Amino acid sequence: MTSQPRKIFAISELCTACRSCEIACAVAHSRSASLIGAILEVPLPRYRIEVQAGSTLNLPLNCRHCDEPECLFACKAGAVSKDEATGQVRVDLEKCVGCWMCVMICPYGAVIPDALIGKAAKCDLCENRAEGPACVTSCLTGALFYGTEEEFEEYRNTRPLLKQLKAHR
Amino acid sequence: MHHVIIGNSAAGIGAAEAIRQIDKEAPLTIISDESESAYSRALISYELAGWIGKGNLDLRPREFYQEKNIAAHLGKRAIKIDAGKKQVHLNDGSRVDYDRLLIATGGSPQQMGVPGEDKKGIFGFRNYRDLLNIYDAIITAEHGVVLGGGCIGLQAASGLHHHGVKTSIAIASAHLLSQVADAECGDIYQRLFESNGIAIKTSMKPVEFRGVGQVGSIGFDDGSEMPAQIVISGKGVKPNTELAEGTKIKVDRGIIVDDRMCTAEPDVFAAGDVAVTQDCVTCESTVNAVWPCAYEQGRTAGFNMAGRDRVYDGSMRMNAAEFFRVPLISIGVVKPQGDGYEVHSYLDKSRMVYWKMVFKGKLLVGAVLVGRVERAGVLANLMRKHIDVSSIKGELLAGRYNYALIKPLAEGAE
Numbered sequence: 354m355t356s357q358p359r360k361i362f363a364i365s366e367l368c369t370a371c372r373s374c375e376i377a378c379a380v381a382h383s384r385s386a387s388l389i390g391a392i393l394e395v396p397l398p399r400y401r402i403e404v405q406a407g408s409t410l411n412l413p414l415n416c417r418h419c420d421e422p423e424c425l426f427a428c429k430a431g432a433v434s435k436d437e438a439t440g441q442v443r444v445d446l447e448k449c450v451g452c453w454m455c456v457m458i459c460p461y462g463a464v465i466p467d468a469l470i471g472k473a474a475k476c477d478l479c480e481n482r483a484e485g486p487a488c489v490t491s492c493l494t495g496a497l498f499y500g501t502e503e504e505f506e507e508y509r510n511t512r513p514l515l516k517q518l519k520a521h522r
Numbered sequence: 523m524h525h526v527i528i529g530n531s532a533a534g535i536g537a538a539e540a541i542r543q544i545d546k547e548a549p550l551t552i553i554s555d556e557s558e559s560a561y562s563r564a565l566i567s568y569e570l571a572g573w574i575g576k577g578n579l580d581l582r583p584r585e586f587y588q589e590k591n592i593a594a595h596l597g598k599r600a601i602k603i604d605a606g607k608k609q610v611h612l613n614d615g616s617r618v619d620y621d622r623l624l625i626a627t628g629g630s631p632q633q634m635g636v637p638g639e640d641k642k643g644i645f646g647f648r649n650y651r652d653l654l655n656i657y658d659a660i661i662t663a664e665h666g667v668v669l670g671g672g673c674i675g676l677q678a679a680s681g682l683h684h685h686g687v688k689t690s691i692a693i694a695s696a697h698l699l700s701q702v703a704d705a706e707c708g709d710i711y712q713r714l715f716e717s718n719g720i721a722i723k724t725s726m727k728p729v730e731f732r733g734v735g736q737v738g739s740i741g742f743d744d745g746s747e748m749p750a751q752i753v754i755s756g757k758g759v760k761p762n763t764e765l766a767e768g769t770k771i772k773v774d775r776g777i778i779v780d781d782r783m784c785t786a787e788p789d790v791f792a793a794g795d796v797a798v799t800q801d802c803v804t805c806e807s808t809v810n811a812v813w814p815c816a817y818e819q820g821r822t823a824g825f826n827m828a829g830r831d832r833v834y835d836g837s838m839r840m841n842a843a844e845f846f847r848v849p850l851i852s853i854g855v856v857k858p859q860g861d862g863y864e865v866h867s868y869l870d871k872s873r874m875v876y877w878k879m880v881f882k883g884k885l886l887v888g889a890v891l892v893g894r895v896e897r898a899g900v901l902a903n904l905m906r907k908h909i910d911v912s913s914i915k916g917e918l919l920a921g922r923y924n925y926a927l928i929k930p931l932a933e934g935a936e
């Protein structure tokens with residue numbers, strides 16, 4: 354595995370819970386790839402990122418592509434795999450049987466039971482989208498970032514707004 | 523360092539993958555008395571019920587052994603461990619030397635102890651063979667009875683029904699899913715199964731299988747009789763511990779291991795449905811015979827075999843399933859016995875939504891979710907990590923749980 358896989362990171366302080374990422378994610382995972390088209394699709398495309406509101410923070414959360422992916426360990430269908438080169442955790446939808454073992458085990462609650470298709474839906478890093486992950490490109494406040502952990506640290510440290518926000522609180 | 527793994531399923535594969543993560547070179551051998559390349563026995567029920575779609579039962583691609591540089595002895599049975607000579611004896615007379623050995627032999631269906639249970643047409647439901655035999659028997663069977671109302675029994679019944687067999691489920695307990703959940707949950711599924719044409723009889727035990735050679739009916743302890751040309755026993759499994767005989771390995775129901783999955787015999791490990799581990803919610807020693815635990819135990823054993831110290835943080839009682847499009851997840855203590863528990867539940871019969879949470883002091887110790895199972899893993903995580911939930915109980919009970927809610931608590935607990 355490369356030492357620094359690319360992942361989607363979130364700066365929760367910058368998240369206003371506008372949910373643009375959820376919509377962009379659903380559209381990116383629709384067949385028509387347009388908002389209006391996506392709304393008309395049957396079954397409706399499912400978003401795989403969720404803006405979760407905690408008591409003290411907003412957190413746009415999707416699959417963490419864990420180093421120790423418990424969903425892979427728990428998958429009794431052999432449908433989950435981890436790409437050794439990129440670190441990406443993938444679900445093979447042909448093999449997924451919708452048994453929900455992954456939903457039961459993911460500590461982040463980031464695998465979504467898509468009841469409409471009876472299969473597990475989770476972040477695939479928009480691997481087939483030239484522009485990169487749709488949630489990141491749609492985020493209005495720069496709360497989402499796609500890159501290595503090192504790149505993210507640098508990105509985070511250079512957010513002027515973040516300093517202002519901290520001073521504000 | 524030659525690693526030998528007996529068992530080619532969840533625990534065995536978990537160990538092999540862990541060993542290969544650390545050491546790509548060390549000789550690694552997998553022995554299994556089943557001749558199939560690693561497949562998921564937990565999917566035979568899905569296959570029978572026609573739920574598999576385009577996929578297959580393969581747990582890993584067939585090239586797995588070659589890619590991972592694993593010598594696979596499939597279709598061979600280990601019959602003895604000579605711990606002194608560090609050798610495993612196989613049923614074809616050959617012997618395999620090991621430096622580190624893993625026993626991941628799983629379990630076998632328990633005998634029912636009912637006269638006539640060796641008649642034709644009566645099946646356990648544990649492996650690919652059973653599935654093929656059931657397929658053969660289905661062709662001529664008009665009536666089928668599943669004995670047992672756990673997840674596997676319900677899946678087996680769905681399978682027989684799917685193939686046009688007139689199917690009934692007969693159980694000794696008062697409600698379905700009695701090991702997994704409570705009466706409220708059992709009732710939801712009972713109504714679902716009945717409305718889909720599967721009959722359910724509760725509180726009755728089989729006393730005799732009748733028929734000449736081939737089963738034709740079952741006699742029950744209340745004097746009733748049910749016609750059945752095919753019977754599937756959904757009784758529990760017992761750990762395959764025979765290989766411990768003649769060694770120092772301790773057996774109490776299953777094989778006793780330490781927190782690194784090592785048995786009392788040096789360099790011999792055990793994992794999965796054959797092993798007794800500590801339940802991280804109840805702190806009791808038990809066999810938690812479920813897939814995720816088997817894989818993680820195998821993984822822990824594999825790391826320790828390959829020389830990377832890894833402690834197992836305990837098993838957990840858990841199960842997930844879906845019947846007639848109504849999903850079910852059950853984790854931890856769901857039928858609390860004794861004092862000190864606080865139970866909350868919510869039931870909406872018409873929408874088939876039910877949930878229940880069990881607390882003990884400041885901890886969440888159990889949950890049943892029916893109908894809506896989103897983010898169940900967040901609850902499992904609270905239980906596994908023994909996180910004090912007193913400050914978020916309101917949100918938990920309102921169903922407003924997610925990772926953002928528990929993040930500050932989870933990070934505090936680490």
Ligand SMILES: Cc1cc2nc3c(=O)[nH]c(=O)nc-3n(C[C@H](O)[C@H](O)[C@H](O)COP(=O)(O)OP(=O)(O)OC[C@H]3O[C@@H](n4cnc5c(N)ncnc54)[C@H](O)[C@@H]3O)c2cc1C
Binds near residue numbers: 528601626627
């Ligand atoms: C129909 C069905 C449905 C299930 N559904 C679920 C579910 O939804 N969720 C869940 O968590 N769990 C489920 N389970 C349980 C799950 O399959 C087991 O917990 C899991 O398979 C245990 O893995 P294991 O590796 O410990 O043992 P096993 O899967 O039992 O594998 C044991 C291996 O050891 C080999 N073996 C045994 N003895 C010997 C010997 N003497 N010599 C050589 N080889 C030997 C066998 O051939 C096999 O390869 C289900 C099980 C069944 C049968």
